[in-house]
Amino acid sequence: MNEVYDVVIIGAGPAGLAAGIYAGRGRLNTLILEKGIPGGQILLTDFVENYPGFPDGVVPFELMEKFRIQAEKFGAKITQDEVEKIEKKDDLWNVVAGQGEYLTRTVLVATGSAHRKLGLENEGKYLGRGISYCATCDGAFFKEKDLAVVGGGDWALTEALFLTKFCRSLKLIHRRDKFRGEQILQERVFENEKIEVIWDSIVTRISGSATLESLTLQNVKTQENSEIKVQGFFISVGLDPNSKFTEGLLDLNEWREIIVKKNMATSQPGIFAAGDVCDVCPEQMATAVGTAVAAAIGIEDLLRKY
């Protein structure tokens, strides 16, 4: 007979690791499955300034390392494996992954989210040849270059500000006439001499030869087209939940986020969801942690009745 876990947590980002700390302290037999390394999507950001408890900000890579150590200290086991599906097996759940199958009484889906693509022709062709979804990863390749960023949320503003460390000029393209991102980030963007904001505009064409050379923009109010010459284009138009492997099993909303109820329970008994992948979490590290802790407590409650 295979080992049966009390809870299998899918994803070791802020949500999965926070739930792991609580589940471990609850003395649950806890397994965390992570397809890459612990830390999740927040590792793509260079610096976090809005996580409570860190008045001088914190490097996500260092903070996530501490989350991991804290989860393991209380007994959560972290294994590298990529989950393909969850299926019912008698009164248990069987989590099927690339390297093995894991039987468990409960599951917490904490798989987070991934960069949304614009869906334009040539977007794939110039990936790594001028197009990027990660300023922290690729910014340094664009020293003294002319860049564009598209988006208007926290992420886009953070990416633009980070890129000004390297670039000569930066155009920040946004489809509306105001940003959604934090006010403090907006102030920094408006004060930064390298950044020019292009309002009410969308990118309609990506052009180049071997590498990216220009973007065609359309003003959504006047319908006017214009072309800008850039060597780098950073896309930060939002995040899509990593929920594909739960399709057909869990109820998802129109954005494919997992619908959660009280205690972060999903439409299937014994399966919970927390963090960016669920419908109530506004893509912040603090809310990922908060919803995950609520889920871990819900899971402990359920197992007590088991």
Place this chain on the structure above:
Amino acid sequence: MSEDIIEVTDSNFEEEVLKSDTPVLLDLWAVWCGPCNIIVPSLENIAQDYKGRLKVAKMNVDESPMTPSKFSVMSIPTLLLFQGGEIKETIIGAVPQKKIEEAIKKHL
């Protein structure tokens, strides 16, 4: 770092990669790159599983800027598969281990 993964620089790139008898999977990375860390466990697994048939190497792009620039690398992590001195595969971004293996297998 796993002992199965070798460190390559601009100065020994030709010797270790271009002139290698076995195919070489070269990982271009930097310390400031979060996603570069994400694929490290996959590379360690691959280095172990394909020992003898494939050489897995890492190059720090800050310490060795010439090689990435020669191959027009503008994004990391980038994995380049070299065979007989030529690039056979280019994988950009932190992709699952399975995808890396699919790309390698065609050439082994």
